[in-house]
Amino acid sequence: MKFDDGNMKWKILRSEKLIERPWMNVRRDSVELPNGKVYDEYYVLHYPTWVNVIAITKDGKFLLERQYRHGLGIVSTEICAGCAEEGENPLTAAKRELLEETGYAGGTWTELMVVAPNAGSNDNLSYCFLAEGVTPISEQHLDETEDINVFLCSREEVYKMLVEGEFKQAMMVAPLWKYFANHRF
């Protein structure tokens, strides 16, 4: 679809770094809107590219994870996810994260979707992959602050959990629903 948006883009008048820490990187922009109004504090969160993967083993089981998420203060049911490193392409990052978090690798990988975690506040994208036919090749190798329980689920169980709202992360719920829209029962 073609859109005739006219001029909707904002102009950045000033931009300053507010916080620059490994997991929190915020800039404050002073912006001019197309109608001429100036908005003096618009905050943008800078993050690396994010990746996640719906990984399915050779015998059709889905690799899932349970992990504590401090923002909401809940233990969350998820698919494998992580951050791309500087200069690393999203597919390579997703394969690395899957291996680190679960010890699984291989199979056939396709890009399911690219979504914005939040196009208003964040400057990054999240790449979602489907990996079919993965097999275990090593142990888990977790970062210091990672504490991830990996488990296998049947396709029926995953679908039931999805319908019941067991998965919370929007960036994961989106590719899971796309998967089940395209791989119907």
Next chain:
Amino acid sequence: MKFDDGNMKWKILRSEKLIERPWMNVRRDSVELPNGKVYDEYYVLHYPTWVNVIAITKDGKFLLERQYRHGLGIVSTEICAGCAEEGENPLTAAKRELLEETGYAGGTWTELMVVAPNAGSNDNLSYCFLAEGVTPISEQHLDETEDINVFLCSREEVYKMLVEGEFKQAMMVAPLWKYFANHRF
């Protein structure tokens, strides 16, 4: 599904407000992990409850919006979305946002899903509704920084855009795919 997570929850040792502005509210926690490790700076973004709605008119057209999103610096194709006000329940907020942004109201409303914009970094949830049979009852009433072009699309057009990745916001892509998984062609 029942999970035996053992003890995965983190303990907050200290918590301080770092920034407290209308659109950027950050706290820094010092946390102790179950393995005893202390992580001295974990940042949590505080936001209000967010809402969005797949709104379909009486004659089956989808209400969509084009809007500039400064985080990514793009003009984005979206469904109607906004923030709940203090004490406002999500359904009321979604109906108010639809009326303000598009002038449409009425119809039959159901909750499609509740997702976490980011369970790791954010403390809020996003409620996604389906509104079927809405009708125009007034003009748009936008906030100062809102510049929203509303347009109508057929079901087929929306599905095509979804498949082609035209919708970027994960919190919107998730309910759209659920809708099309449940309302098949």
